[in-house]
């Protein structure tokens with residue numbers, strides 16, 4: 001789709017860009033004078049009557065499309081009806097099919113680049129504000145029993161507020177699933193291995209010890225612990241990286257992930273280490289995470305007062321205005337490359353290994 005085209009009333013403002021994982025394309029588009037973010041899904045493709053292929057394959061594709069539509073509508077309904085609209089959760093405004101492809105519309109966020117390193121060097125009060133806004137958004141999903149499933153820096157938009165502070169918006173829960181109901185076909189699990197929880201990595205491996213019921217909102221908490229560590233320190237928590245490429249895999253092999261940083265409040269370090277627990281039942285809920293962050297005395301964002309203090313006291317609420325986007329930088333590029341169960345061996349090598357490379361026997365098929 002090119003600039004100027006009209007898709008269901010949305011006029012495309014710039015040529016579509018392929019986003020990170022290559023599973024979608026996106027652009028900005030205008031409707032009734034307002035500019036929106038428009039995402040085009042590369043699959044499934046709807047079998048129109050004039051499309052080539054046998055009746056049998058068309059029926060199969062049709063079923064796939066129905067499943068896809070049902071998933072999107074059920075997620076939208078849960079978020080909109082049960083939880084109300086979260087101010088910092090970028091929810092779907094419109095979802096439709098145009099010809100053979102599906103599209104999703106959300107509000108446009110004005111974003112600018114901020115690397116992980118840049119985020120990690122913000123005043124602690126501002127880093128904690130970012131963590132709080134993410135927890136707040138995730139709480140909306142978790143209240144609806146929705147597992148985001150793809151938490152990583154690419155899916156968090158960092159915005160700059162009028163006061164000069166940075167806040168966050170959570171996007172891209174298109175690969176989400178309901179808690180305890182992950183995709184039945186493990187090949188349908190989409191995500192980034194660098195952020196997989198140990199139970200998710202085992203589920204994909206089709207390890208008999210992990211049942212769908214073990215794939216809960218707590219899987220997100222593990223990924224969130226990794227994301228928080230990146231934002232706070234600029235790097236992943238400590239584990240044997242010589243031996244394991246991914247944190248979740250290290251944990252499966254009984255490594256304990258630890259965040260060691262004596263510049264951070266003890267309560268924050270303890271919280272994150274708990275989020276990175278191997279046993280998902282030992283991880284805090286996102287509500288608990290939010291409460292701990294809220295009670296942390298790190299000074300008001302925008303002021304240097306109280307910066308880095310290790311006491312606990314209630315501080316400011318959330319502020320959600322402005323614009324900026326988080327981008328991964330050199331320190332995380334290798335690990336944050338988007339991979340799916342369908343990743344080829346070649347691309348898993350490019351990411352420095354992978355589940356299979358670490359002797360877990362996960363076979364990766366070509367699409």
Ligand SMILES: Nc1ncnc2c1ncn2[C@@H]1O[C@H](COP(=O)(O)OP(=O)(O)O)[C@@H](O)[C@H]1O
Nearest residue numbers: 019020021024026037106107108109154171172
């Ligand atoms: N609402 C938005 N406003 C502005 N940019 C956005 C918005 N949503 C997503 N983006 C940008 O588009 C990219 C891809 O969007 P995303 O929904 O994450 O697609 P994908 O499923 O391909 O990862 C994001 O990483 C971000 O850079």
Ligand SMILES: [Mg+2]
Nearest residue numbers: 020154155172
């Ligand atoms: Mg994304």
